[in-house]
Amino acid sequence: MEREMQYSAKQDIKSLNQKELENLFVSFGEKSFRARQVYHWMHVKHATSFDEMSNISKSFKEKLEECCALTVLRQKLVQRSTLDETAKYLFELADGNMIESVRMKYKHGNSVCISSQAGCRMGCRFCASTLGGLTRNLTPAEMLDQIYRIQEDIGERVSHVVVMGTGEPLDNYDHLLKFLELLSDENGLNISQRNITVSTCGIVPNMRKLAKEKLQITLAISLHASSQEKREELMPVARKYGIDELLKACEEYFVQTGRRITFEYSLVGGVNDQPQDARKLAGLIRGLNCHVNLIPVNPIKERAYVQPAGQAVMDFKQILEKQGITVTVRREMGRDIDGACGQLRRRQMNK
Numbered sequence: 505m506e507r508e509m510q511y512s513a514k515q516d517i518k519s520l521n522q523k524e525l526e527n528l529f530v531s532f533g534e535k536s537f538r539a540r541q542v543y544h545w546m547h548v549k550h551a552t553s554f555d556e557m558s559n560i561s562k563s564f565k566e567k568l569e570e571c572c573a574l575t576v577l578r579q580k581l582v583q584r585s586t587l588d589e590t591a592k593y594l595f596e597l598a599d600g601n602m603i604e605s606v607r608m609k610y611k612h613g614n615s616v617c618i619s620s621q622a623g624c625r626m627g628c629r630f631c632a633s634t635l636g637g638l639t640r641n642l643t644p645a646e647m648l649d650q651i652y653r654i655q656e657d658i659g660e661r662v663s664h665v666v667v668m669g670t671g672e673p674l675d676n677y678d679h680l681l682k683f684l685e686l687l688s689d690e691n692g693l694n695i696s697q698r699n700i701t702v703s704t705c706g707i708v709p710n711m712r713k714l715a716k717e718k719l720q721i722t723l724a725i726s727l728h729a730s731s732q733e734k735r736e737e738l739m740p741v742a743r744k745y746g747i748d749e750l751l752k753a754c755e756e757y758f759v760q761t762g763r764r765i766t767f768e769y770s771l772v773g774g775v776n777d778q779p780q781d782a783r784k785l786a787g788l789i790r791g792l793n794c795h796v797n798l799i800p801v802n803p804i805k806e807r808a809y810v811q812p813a814g815q816a817v818m819d820f821k822q823i824l825e826k827q828g829i830t831v832t833v834r835r836e837m838g839r840d841i842d843g844a845c846g847q848l849r850r851r852q853m854n855k
């Protein structure tokens with residue numbers, strides 16, 4: 505117990521930007537260039553201990569051990585697809601919580617899908633990640649380290665990041681923002697903001713706040729329905745923030761940032777996959793500068809939702825396209841290692 509308390513009192517230095525790290529080290533009576541060195545070890549070399557930091561003096565290492573925590577996730581399990589190079593990782597956090605992340609290999613590079621929370625409190629009906637509720641927010645360092653650990657594991661650069669794993673990123677707003685700052689920092693992993701996508705179920709006030717940051721990231725909205733009524737059925741968050749208000753915030757996001765919105769639409773057989781749903785959707789979003797990503801729902805055993813017939817997906821796509829909307833159908837990757845989003849963590853928790 506005592507050790508645990510000591511641990512939590514330590515400064516989480518991997519969640520600090522270089523300036524904040526400098527201020528901390530100066531307060532320790534150290535020279536400010538030490539911050540540059542330690543920052544480089546953490547965010548470029550992905551060091552797993554202070555001991556590895558070979559250009560740091562022994563006495564300063566001791567000070568770091570005493571006062572600072574270095575967040576490093578423990579790889580508990582990896583499921584590697586034999587069909588493509590997709591892999592699902594289960595990581596353990598310092599407090600024993602588990603989270604999952606996914607690596608996908610594309611022609612344009614390696615993309616990693618990260619979790620932003622342990623669990624989720626949004627309650628979307630088709631989603632496995634929310635079944636156990638929210639445990640806690642992830643720190644910026646815990647979000648970053650999912651990417652660092654995967655990059656070290658595969659021995660290749662990660663060029664794209666999607667915040668689409670477990671959790672609602674805009675429900676962990678401040679940590680998300682710091683994470684984005686560190687991830688796109690030229691002294692860190694230096695991932696271009698244009699290669700980062702943040703997906704939200706539609707927490708409107710925080711979308712508005714984010715718009716004012718004028719970042720160059722892509723904002724993806726989990727829409728999944730073409731009417732308020734149907735959206736409420738699938739996503740409890742819709743009761744709080746209505747579809748009209750949501751679409752207005754999307755428009756505002758585009759005006760503020762110049763970034764085209766992506767709408768994600770999970771097609772659920774017999775629920776939201778009918779031609780009239782497509783026509784309604786087209787009517788709703790036609791005026792917006794946007795892109796639609798159709799995702800045949802990934803069935804989870806706790807719910808009775810099923811995938812639409814293959815033809816229904818193509819018909820749905822065509823109806824949108826005829827209205828001048830650009831549409832992609834998400835290619836399913838790592839089919840053999842799957843189970844829907846959040847299932848790996850859930851299986852592990854149930855054990």
Ligand code: SAH
Pocket residue numbers: 626628630631632667668669670671672673703704705706724725726768770799800801802803804844845
């Ligand atoms: N909370 C955020 C990000 C995490 S979910 C959000 O809601 O956007 C990432 C995406 O996966 C969302 O579009 C979500 O609706 C979708 N999703 C969740 N479970 C799914 C399932 N079983 N099948 C298909 N898509 C799913």
